Amino acid sequence: xxxxxxxxxxxxxxxxxxxxxxxxxxxxxxxxxxxxxxxLYVKLLGLVFDYATxxxxxxxxxxxxxxxxxxxxxxxxxxxxSTKTSAPPIVEKSDDDPIEITSQTPxxxxxxxxxxxxxxSQELITTDQDQKVTRSSSQSDIQFKLGDIMHFTRQGxxxxxxxxxxxxxxxxxxxxxxxxxxxxxxxHEYFSARITxxxxxxxxxxxxxxFPFRLCLFILAILWMLGSAVFLKYFPKRDAKLxxxxxxxxxxxxxLSRVFSAIITYHNTExxxxxxxxxxxxxxxPIDVIILSTDNSFSMIxxxxxGFFGMVQRTLSNTANHIWFERSETKDRHMVAEKMRxxxxxxxxxPILIFPEGTCINNTSVMMFKKGCFEITxxxxxxxxxxxxNRFGDAFWNSTKHDLFQYLILMMTSWAIVVDVxxxxxxxIEKDETSxxxxxxxxxxxxKQGGFVDLEWDGGLKRALPKADxxxxxxxxxxxxLKTE
Amino acid sequence: xxxxxxxxxxxxxxxxICQQTGFTAKQVQRLYSRFKTLDKRDCGFLTxxxxxxxxEVNINPLGERLIDVIMDDYGENNKINFKQFIFLLAKxxxxxxxxxxTEFNTRxxxxxxxxxxxxxxxxxxxxxxxxLQVLKMMVGGNIHDDQIATIADHTIGELDSDGDKSITFEExxxxxxxxxxxxxxxxxxxx
Numbered sequence: 001x002x003x004x005x006x007x008x009x010x011x012x013x014x015x016x017x018x019x020x021x022x023x024x025x026x027x028x029x030x031x032x033x034x035x036x037x038x039x040l041y042v043k044l045l046g047l048v049f050d051y052a053t054x055x056x057x058x059x060x061x062x063x064x065x066x067x068x069x070x071x072x073x074x075x076x077x078x079x080x081x082s083t084k085t086s087a088p089p090i091v092e093k094s095d096d097d098p099i100e101i102t103s104q105t106p107x108x109x110x111x112x113x114x115x116x117x118x119x120x121s122q123e124l125i126t127t128d129q130d131q132k133v134t135r136s137s138s139q140s141d142i143q144f145k146l147g148d149i150m151h152f153t154r155q156g157x158x159x160x161x162x163x164x165x166x167x168x169x170x171x172x173x174x175x176x177x178x179x180x181x182x183x184x185x186x187x188h189e190y191f192s193a194r195i196t197x198x199x200x201x202x203x204x205x206x207x208x209x210x211f212p213f214r215l216c217l218f219i220l221a222i223l224w225m226l227g228s229a230v231f232l233k234y235f236p237k238r239d240a241k242l243x244x245x246x247x248x249x250x251x252x253x254x255x256l257s258r259v260f261s262a263i264i265t266y267h268n269t270e271x272x273x274x275x276x277x278x279x280x281x282x283x284x285x286p287i288d289v290i291i292l293s294t295d296n297s298f299s300m301i302x303x304x305x306x307g308f309f310g311m312v313q314r315t316l317s318n319t320a321n322h323i324w325f326e327r328s329e330t331k332d333r334h335m336v337a338e339k340m341r342x343x344x345x346x347x348x349x350x351p352i353l354i355f356p357e358g359t360c361i362n363n364t365s366v367m368m369f370k371k372g373c374f375e376i377t378x379x380x381x382x383x384x385x386x387x388x389x390n391r392f393g394d395a396f397w398n399s400t401k402h403d404l405f406q407y408l409i410l411m412m413t414s415w416a417i418v419v420d421v422x423x424x425x426x427x428x429i430e431k432d433e434t435s436x437x438x439x440x441x442x443x444x445x446x447x448k449q450g451g452f453v454d455l456e457w458d459g460g461l462k463r464a465l466p467k468a469d470x471x472x473x474x475x476x477x478x479x480x481x482l483k484t485e
Numbered sequence: 486x487x488x489x490x491x492x493x494x495x496x497x498x499x500x501x502i503c504q505q506t507g508f509t510a511k512q513v514q515r516l517y518s519r520f521k522t523l524d525k526r527d528c529g530f531l532t533x534x535x536x537x538x539x540x541e542v543n544i545n546p547l548g549e550r551l552i553d554v555i556m557d558d559y560g561e562n563n564k565i566n567f568k569q570f571i572f573l574l575a576k577x578x579x580x581x582x583x584x585x586x587t588e589f590n591t592r593x594x595x596x597x598x599x600x601x602x603x604x605x606x607x608x609x610x611x612x613x614x615x616x617l618q619v620l621k622m623m624v625g626g627n628i629h630d631d632q633i634a635t636i637a638d639h640t641i642g643e644l645d646s647d648g649d650k651s652i653t654f655e656e657x658x659x660x661x662x663x664x665x666x667x668x669x670x671x672x673x674x675x676x
Contacts, residue, residue: 090515092673138619144627144636146611146644146657147664149602149619152547154670157577159541159671160555166539170522400525461540470544475625478546482624 022220029254030247038263038416045392045415048198055195090162142482152478162469164455169360169462170401171394206413214259214412221255228252229318242348245319246297253293260393261416264291271352271423272296273382276344278373281384282354282446284363285397286404287411288386291419298353299323299343303330320350333372345380351382356439357459363388366446366454369439381424383442385450389418400462420447499544502568506575506589514673520567530564546623547602554601579671592667599666600657610651613637 026035196430228248229326235244257264273279273296281288292298301323304310313324323339330336343349363386374381388395393414397407424445429438440456447454458466502513521527524533533552542548556563559573575589576598603611603619616637624633644652644660 013579090512090519090675092675144620144640145660146603146640146652147599147666148623149547149599150664150666150669152545152623153551153599153602154672156542156545156548156551158672159539159545159573160517160523160536160551161574161674163539163541165541166522351516373621457540463539467544468538471546471548472625474544475546475623476627479624479627 018216022216025217025220025255025258026224028249029251029258032250032254038258038261041261042263042392042416042418049391052195052198055192059192067473091158093193106241115250144482148482164365164453165457165461168365168367168455170362170398171396172362172364172390180280206415210261211413214261215261217255218412221252221259224255225252225306225312225315229315232318242320246350248319249293249297249316250295253290256290260287260290260411260414262287262291262294263416263418264294265420266295266423267420268423268425269295271382271425273298273384273423275348275351276342276379277351277426278344278376278379279351279353279382279384280356280369280373280442280446281353281386282363282366282450282452283357283360284386284388285360285411286355286407287395287417289353290354291386291417291421292353292384295421299350300341301325301336301352301354303327315483321346323352334341336372337376340373340376343380344376356443359459359462360397360399362398363390363452363458365451366443367455367457367459369443371435371439374435374439374442381442382426383424383446385422385424385446385452387420387422387450387452389420392416392418395419424449498568502571506571507578507580508571508575508674509653510667513571516571516674517567520570530560530566531570532564546625547619550602550619550622554598557605560561564623569619574672576676579673590671595670596658596661596666597654599661599670600654610649611657612651613641616640616652 071309232244232248277298279292279298281292289298289300297320299320299322300316302313302325304324304326304358305313316322317324321343323343325339340352343352352373354373356373357367358370361367393411393416395417396412397404399407402410427438427442429435429447432439444454448454490577499510499513502508503510506513508516520531523531523539525535525538533556536552536555537543537548542552545551555573556565559565560568561569565573572589576594578590580590593644600611601607602614605615605618617633618632620628620637621630641652642652644656645657647653
């Protein structure tokens with residue numbers, strides 16, 4: 001019928017822009033080109049933020065003239081992609097002890113010396129038991145003064161005011177430049193009509209313009225993923241998976257990176273991870289995988305999920321060999337290591353991507369690396385440091401505050417994700433080096449490159465309390481201090 | 486829109502606190518931000534568990550005792566709100582020479598806090614039992630109980646000048662005279 005034809009023509013006309021944009025994005029993703037739209041957009045945003053911050057500071061100055069004017073000079077210029085320096089500590093830590101005569105470094109604030117190896121601390125406690133028996137006769141060796149509690153009291157108070165660990169599990173502190181997102185402001189204060197207007201405009205742009213667009217791109221990505229999975233499944237050649245899977249994966253992730261308006265800068269690409277190796281990176285968010293996969297394809301390793309995510313896992317398995325575990329198997333470290341070794345032996349298998357911290361940290365520090373993957377000596381480790389620039393969107397996933405779905409919505413309604421990826425030269429375990437020391441060495445390299453604080457604390461402290469061994473260690477150190485007087 | 490805290494720091498409260506404690510507005514705001522980070526359930530007060538969650542406090546041998554003092558003496562019903570929190574911290578604010586001391590951060594109040602770390606029954610005396618408890622907490626299993634008892638007796642013997650087998654606040658202050666407790670217990674709050 002004429003009317004049906006008309007209807008179809010109209011639908012066709014409406015869909016054309018969408019389809020053409022989709023085709024454009026696909027082409028760009030496949031060819032690894034960029035129109036430079038995102039960079040321009042980010043520059044423009046930078047200008048807007050600086051303007052907003054200036055208004056805010058002018059208001060602040062007029063309210064409270066005592067505020068020092070050093071603040072205005074600390075506004076980072078939008079042209080420098082300056083990474084936000086971590087806020088200074090709330091309180092200066094004490095580094096001397098009132099009663100010590102030895103040059104003992106502070107017990108608590110120097111957390112990088114923590115012994116986290118269970119065996120080691122166990123050993124220490126048993127030797128002390130032996131010592132205790134022999135010393136019971138010499139009582140006058142221990143000199144205790146009432147003022148000795150100052151040491152622990154002071155450190156306890158300092159830790160309550162500001163400790164190294166708790167602040168790694170929440171979004172990093174307030175920035176010098178406000179980026180017009182209320183979620184980043186600790187307190188919403190009414191500054192001026194202009195800023196509120198700007199904020200409102202920003203809100204509309206983000207939620208009503210950017211978000212639907214990004215959602216469409218997301219759907220495109222899902223379609224691509226499903227389409228390529230079907231394609232490879234029925235493709236006659238056996239090794240097609242390995243040959244084409246690499247490129248298919250990269251294209252998928254490039255589309256996904258546009259969903260979050262990610263602007264990624266790679267450094268030292270000569271150290272890109274090769275087949276048969278293990279790639280190790282610091283973990284800030286689930287998006288890390290997408291960021292890294294725009295430049296290189298990886299085999300992922302993880303637990304089998306159900307539902308939507310499980311379907312994603314199964315689909316991805318069509319394009320590359322990933323290692324998925326049953327829930328019960330994850331505790332079995334030997335099995336995990338075995339599977340990894342098997343994977344590495346197969347030629348042309350993609351490098352395995354692992355986040356040894358085990359949980360998301362807020363990109364200001366690197367926490368303890370679990371030694372599991374460092375025990376696999378057959379494969380070289382390619383460390384990668386991922387550094388996010390918080391100005392356009394905070395990528396950290398606070399899993400205690402938001403679930404994954406909420407987090408993705410937050411990401412899709414942020415301005416952009418600006419990130420620097422630093423590839424580091426490969427490292428292998430040295431002779432006589434334990435896997436724990438090796439893990440520490442790799443962690444130190446990543447921390448140095450990314451400008452992170454290197455902490456020995458376990459990321460698991462997000463949800464669990466420290467082991468009792470640590471307190472016993474503190475008690476032992478205090479005892480040692482008493483003895484030497 | 487929407488701030489995520491159910492309580493916000495009002496302007497008048499802020500000014501009040503600054504005046505009384507001697508903190509600057511920025512310092513108070515940073516401490517408020519810290520308070521909110523610790524207050525994970527966003528209920529406007531901190532509990533023992535919230536403070537014990539801090540790993541560095543958790544592994545501190547006197548961590549629990551410190552929290553006891555904070556909760557019992559400065560909070561109420563095992564809760565401490567922000568005002569109480571900041572008045573507590575005001576005691577330890579390092580004041581500059583020209584009398585930026587308020588009634589809070591005097592030497593005396595710091596010594597009193599330390600005394601309270603020992604004296605939990607608030608009878609203004611540190612008796613043998615209280616001293617034993619603190620010693621045990623600090624050294625753990627590294628010293629035999631007998632030896633700890635000996636140390637406690639020895640310490641009391643040395644410092645008890647009026648023969649009541651316990652240490653009063655005056656005797657306590659006297660023994661800390663040589664050590665600059667005021668300086669050691671002062672914290673420099675940065676903004």
